Amino acid sequence: MTSPNTLATIRFGTGLRPEFPAASPEAMLAALSEPDQMVTAFPLDSYETRAAFRIEYTRLQRARNDSEEAEAAFRDIRDALNREVLNQMAVTLARGVADPHGLRERLVWFWADHFTTVGGRGFMRGAIAAYIDEQIRPHVAGRFGDMLEAAILHPVMVLYLDQERSYGPNSLTGQRRGASLNENLARELLELHTVGADGGYTQDDVRQMAELLTGLGVTRDGALAFRPNNAEPGAETVMGNSYGGDGQARLADIRAALHDLAIRPETAAHVSRKLADHFLSDTPDPGLVADMQAVWMETGGDLAAVTATLLTHPAAMTPGPGRVKQPLHFLASALRALEVPPEGVIRAPLHRLRNLAARPMAAMGQGWQNASGPDGYFDDDAEWIGPQTLAARIAWCMTVPSELRPQLPDPRAFARDALGDAAPPDLQLAAARAESRIEGVGLVLASPAFQRS
């Protein structure tokens, strides 16, 4: 019989780790208001540092043909960039491995995916982890409106969704160059980040939102810019609310619109549903979603309260097959069960990070920082488990654990380490029958009980 703590740690955290007791939903939620220890223990570069790196990178790239030394210097910095991207993956995994239960990491992964950015254009390159750490992470138990503002008003998002190329048709720049709007960010802001595709907005709302967002850009140093010369003059009306129009366009008008969107009932419904969907199932209990939505509206989008509603709702604690773990989640939980030390993940040589984590995750359908679009990774079990992607998961289970631990545990004991009282009888049987430790441990990790949460 699966205990509530086991269930909560597997479903809402990063899984069991023998050294830690399974955590109750209440304990997991309480930890969210404690200082963020993982970001202190396993820090990453700030966006500022990454931006400075990017400037140096561009300088060396331009100079690479000047001399052999310049070519070598460029190669060095390119290698450093590739190392850094893998390091970001290692740190992300290490935090998931080290935390006593991992709820905060799961929430960071969810919200980072909600505000997905992908790619290496300009200042984005090498900076996505910093964007997540600085814009998303501090707000996972804060206000959705603050997270929305932090994510949208950041150079990485501005670049990703082409906002720096959007000009008010009647702005000074628009008039001078005949430049016009790019609706990309405005549309995704409504469709993906806030009210949702069925949130009742019209094409006119998208256009108004796009006009409101004009002026956003990125400085030569990689900082967020607001350029009134690019901004469409006059007021914009988005979903019934009017912004600006009294004098020069201001960043404050955009902020006001974002905070209004954050507490709309459509946003509360769309994002609550997505959150429940991510952690529970394609068809989350309607009562649960309604409760989350109500709390969202009562608290003005307080994500700690909304998350607490999710974790403590009876419908969230139904035992049985849960969501298929996304590959990042699966790897982190497997490393926990295998008691891989987080420091070992951080210190792993690049080829091991590449071969034991990055490539396998890509083969499982989740390339590192490589979602296919701004809608991020899908929350659809069937999309994650196909013949090839399941083969990739099985392959990892059967080959990688022995690379990580010279002495694998007895599979019968490992089933208990990995799943505690959630280990189903057939899994205990299979673990006991496996031909060898490698295969027994592999079977435990490849089993639906472990692959699902």
Added chain:
Amino acid sequence: MSRLTRRDLLLRASAIGCSAAASPLMTPVAFASAPTDNRLVVIILRGAMDGLDLVQPYGDPDFSGYRPDFAIGPAAGAQDLDGFFALHPGLGDLMPLWQAGELGFAHAVSTPYRNQRSHFDGQDLLEAGTGAETVGRSYEDGWLNRLVQTLPGATRETALAVGREEALILRGAAPSVAWSPASRLGLTPATADLLGMLYHDDPLFREAFEDAEFYSDLLHGAFDGGDMEDGEMMEAMADSISASNRSVTARSLASFAAERLREDARIASFSLGGWDTHRGQVNRMGGALRHLSSAISELRSGLGPDWDRTVVLAMTEFGRTVRQNGSAGTDHGTGSALVMAGGAIRGGRVVGDWPGLGQGDLFADRDLMPTRDVRAYAAWAMAGLFGTDRAALEGQIFPGLDLGPDPGLLR
């Protein structure tokens, strides 16, 4: 990694102006090249190899009645060995070795493990080399490691563990080298069955796994990329499956072991799986034996002239039931067979006291009755190869073992 040769050491010793033997600067590595000229290879057959199917007692009147669906004896394709035993065709390629006296078997052997029939406990005991009273304990070292401890002049290079997992058999105080080839998925049929069982009640996993069986090469470890149809997808899978892009096969394990045994290594161990033949044994046993066959062939060709100074022992944690089960397989049993190969052995024979298969002859009325401790054969092989004395064999390497009479394993 560069290796010191004897010549290097002599040159170095003369350069520092003293004899190698007397120099406190010289570590035992100075003598690494030869604590002995003889070689021992131990292959662990993980999953409980059916000795009765490998070396079939077709001359025993009771045998075929237990296994109506099995292919038994020369009439069914096995190679006659001595008029009583026949060799499974899966090892048929090794018949020239048998004829040359370089392949032999000991039948009705087992470790002291009895009655519980757990692979892990059984394999641990096989590798620890200890008595039944230690079952379930956490072991510090294995018997090959304790052998190395008795070899004068042994170094880190003397013993070699080849494979993905640190082998208990070589774990212990004596340092040894472990080499792990980049691995590629090779699900054994038994493991695929167990996965199938785990996925049975989860339609999403079950259907994906059934479809994945389409990629049977992938799941059965023969992923050479020769017939790639969907290049990119297969490449992605191959990437996920291997740490680099080399495949681990029985041959590659043996090839690496042979290479090192030609150099400073004298003792090597690796594992072969696929023996847990609970169903469809006719096909599965053949597949597993072909891996064993190619490993032994590779050792022979790779060792070249050193084959004559080599003993290969392939042993398993326990045998399988005498009776076939309901799915044309066999379940966990007790007595099995030991495979011996190498130019140093006196092969061409099946040794051991045959316990018979009649009423009352079986262990627990189900398994082949072991008539000798498999450790005794290993011990006599070590005594012959390395001059290991009885006190070390019975006290240190295999504590509590009664060596018994000398079976005369070596030439």
